[in-house]
Structures are given as structure tokens and as C-alpha cells.
Amino acid sequence: MIKAIIFDLGAVLIDWHPKHLYKKIFSNEADIDYFLENVCTSAWNEEQDGGRSLKEATELLVAEFPHQEENIRAYYGRWEEMLAGAIDGTVEIFKRLKDSGNYKIYALSNWSAETYPIAVKRFEFLNWFDGVVVSGAEKLRKPFPEFYQLLLDRYNLKAEEALFIDDNLRNVEAARSLGIESIHFQSPEQLEMDLKQYSVL
The missing domain is CATH 1.10.150 (DNA polymerase; domain 1)
Incomplete structure (x- = not known):
């Protein structure tokens, strides 16, 4: 589940x-x-x-x-x-998931620790997460398994109870190898369909 x-x-x-x-x-x-x-x-x-x-x-x-x-x-x-801005369709899905109250929602991002604060000031939704793990701050990044494990351990998550979404197939495959169900993101429309298949939406 x-x-x-x-x-x-x-x-x-x-x-x-x-x-x-x-x-x-x-x-x-x-x-x-x-x-x-x-x-x-x-x-x-x-x-x-x-x-x-x-x-x-x-x-x-x-x-x-x-x-x-x-x-x-x-x-x-x-x-x-x-x-260029937010990908509005995905942000809308994020908001629906958040508002449902059924899930804890996290970010696992390859991002420089020095530029991430610029994004936080610009995009309010980056403050909606229950936890954020930024590679530059941890000096670890996807697709290394230790980076995924760091998030799981920090927030007491079980791999089999998590669903990961990433546009990079390399990162998706790395998550799957750890037993994390994963969606290869291509568009908000495709993401919505995939989430419905998982009975998440």
C-alpha cells in the first residue's frame, strides 16, 4: 500500500x-x-x-x-x-495529493545546495513537502542507492510503501532496484493516468 x-x-x-x-x-x-x-x-x-x-x-x-x-x-x-516557471499540471496533481491527506509527500532532487534557495523563494509549493532531500546539501545524488536510502531512513519510510516520480529513466530504474515503485514522468497527463493505475488518484 x-x-x-x-x-x-x-x-x-x-x-x-x-x-x-x-x-x-x-x-x-x-x-x-x-x-x-x-x-x-x-x-x-x-x-x-x-x-x-x-x-x-x-x-x-x-x-x-x-x-x-x-x-x-x-x-x-x-x-x-x-x-521558465512551474509545470502547472504537475503542481495541480501535487496539490490534490496533498489536500487528500492520504499521503506524506517528499522531494528527492539532484540540485546544487547554492541554487536551491533561489527556487524556494520563487515557488511556494516547494514549502508544501513533508520533507526535502537536496543532493548538493548531502553530497550524494541520484542514481546512487545511498541517496534514496537517506530519504527512506530520515523519514522512516519503507521502500515498498513509497512511489517515486522522476523524468530521468536512469533515476527511475535505480529506485526500482531498491524496491521503490516508480513512474517515469513524461507529462502531467501521463502522470495522472499512471497515478490512477496505482489507485493513488
Whole structure:
């Protein structure tokens, strides 16, 4: 029986993407893709999710790509511009689950400890959770099993009584390997259908 719902945040409840910023900086899609695939990469960003400081991360890349210094510094200097807004359909589902009173609701997010407070100021619903575990603060991140276990242990949850929602299939599969029922998020509409299949909505 499901007693706890665990949400990822980025691309599930919040429309965050570096492209929202870099569309303002580069004049064409090819330049944006090149920059995000070769300079400010996903792998580089995940190190900040794992606890590396934004300053250290930025200086490492500036030293490696000095001709891209301005664009690299924009990544965290203008980070808030990567937040396009809430994904309203998912927030509405979150509110319905919360208002039902049937579930404890948690967030398990790969997110820098330095940028997460910016999101909290902007999105009121981030204060609705019964508990939040942010990777950058813990220096642990998805898909490492210890990160999921940290949330389970901290809030006295049983894996078999939890349902996890994430847009990244790698993270979903990691949760399933721990015995946590999981939904691979693709849209609010699909999420609602899946939650009905679990008799959660």
C-alpha cells in the first residue's frame, strides 16, 4: 500500500533547463547545443548537484575554455533565467495529493545546495513537502542507492510503501532496484493516468 509519494523537482514540477538562458545568449540552436554538450555539460553540472561549489566549478571551466569565459560565468551568474516557471499540471496533481491527506509527500532532487534557495523563494509549493532531500546539501545524488536510502531512513519510510516520480529513466530504474515503485514522468497527463493505475488518484 502506497503511503508516501516522492517527487523529483526539475522537469517534473519546475521547468528548468539551461537552454532557457542560452537562447538569450546564442543566436542559433547549433551553438547552444555545442556549448551545452562540450563546455557546460550535464556531467559538469551533476558535480555541483553532488556538492562541488559553484565557484570551483566555474573556475575549472574558465581555465579550460578561456575563450568561453563570459558564457561560462553566465551559467550561475544568470542561473535564475533557466527557470521558465512551474509545470502547472504537475503542481495541480501535487496539490490534490496533498489536500487528500492520504499521503506524506517528499522531494528527492539532484540540485546544487547554492541554487536551491533561489527556487524556494520563487515557488511556494516547494514549502508544501513533508520533507526535502537536496543532493548538493548531502553530497550524494541520484542514481546512487545511498541517496534514496537517506530519504527512506530520515523519514522512516519503507521502500515498498513509497512511489517515486522522476523524468530521468536512469533515476527511475535505480529506485526500482531498491524496491521503490516508480513512474517515469513524461507529462502531467501521463502522470495522472499512471497515478490512477496505482489507485493513488
